[in-house]
Amino acid sequence: MIELHKGLNERALEIAVPGIRVFANKVAQLPDGINLTIGEPDFPTPDRVKAAAVAAIQHNRTGYSHNAGLLELRESVSRFFLQKYGFLYDPKTEVLITSGASEGIDSTLRTILEEGDEVILPAPIYSGYEPVIRLAGAKPVYLDTSQTGFVPDAAALERLITERTKAVILNYPSNPTGATLSRETMDDLVAVLSKHNVFxxxxxxxxxxxxxxxxxxFAEYPEIRDQLILIHGLSKSHSMTGWRIGFVMGPAPLIGHILKVHLSNSICASLPGQYAAIEALDHCRDVPAEMNKDYIRRRDYVIGRLRQMGLRMTVPTGAFYVFPSIQSTGLSSFKFATKLLDEKHVAVVPGDSFTENGEGYVRISYANSMDNLVNAMDRLEAFIRELPAGDAPAIL
Ligand SMILES: Cc1ncc(COP(=O)(O)O)c(C=O)c1O
Structure with a gap:
């Protein structure tokens, strides 16, 4: 019998199961559990998008596509960003369709990273980047943004750049904080990053x-175009997490190399999914704005309730997460989330799942029904009220 631990890749062995999974799995076993760890829209995929995939299947469009994705889809991607944001990527050479943004991140990082490289990430940040960085033998270097409203300070970021820095990863709107960047902050970041030889x-x-x-x-800044790799997809915007459609955009020579890694990884994205994506991009551009109306209502409700409980937070301006501080309770974020789940059957994600800079916070997803949010906030309020005196925050 093979001794597994001896045969496996050291770096793979060291990857931890994401904190989100642990809490999501636990709450799934509780009949009255409410899962606020979810990082996906709770809306169905739009009907016409579903119909486009059904038609593709009925017409036997079920094989492989070009490795870079259907040209027709790459053209839709290119047109979408040109018409919506005013920047152009050439569909023939600068756009790659991947199996979700995750595969785009993986193929991109494995194309650019080498052993010993450093990658700077403002943190707290989405936990999907670190394992890929580590698998490549590179090292994440985190810039703490918890004292600057979860927005990176350009000068502080520049101080972390060394001759080993290969890339900076930015994720705005941010998972987990919901922070977005102002034009001024982006100008400052671009001014710094354009001076350095980093992706x-x-x-x-x-x-x-x-x-x-x-x-x-960031694609709106021509001065960084040759160093920028844009990661995108339809999982969040069109409620298409299960369809696995992502996009990578960047300079042609770079996309050519990422394409090789991508094709040896997944050959191409699912073909019916690609037809669905064309429909989403060409004909369902108003769908995200419709969902946003609900997200804003829910966000405002959750924020209002959390404030009444005495919890403080930066108001999120994007994504669908609130990231309140639970420092006033004196509990670690892991203890807080574990106790809340055990006692009230509500699952949130401990902030330290998003690097140690997230310690003292929890992530609450409001991609959930209003009924569930009301119920969860009632339970959270009771939980906080029942904390021993020293642990309870002062009601504002
Ligand atoms: C910041 C960020 N990037 C990428 C992904 C993965 O997206 P996809 O489902 O397209 O792989 C997620 C999913 O939660 C995310 O939050």
Missing amino acids: IVSDEIYSENTYESRHIS
């Missing part, structure tokens, strides 16, 4: 879930 990987998958103003993309 900028900008994961803008939540771009359509931007609430207070228009999303600004």
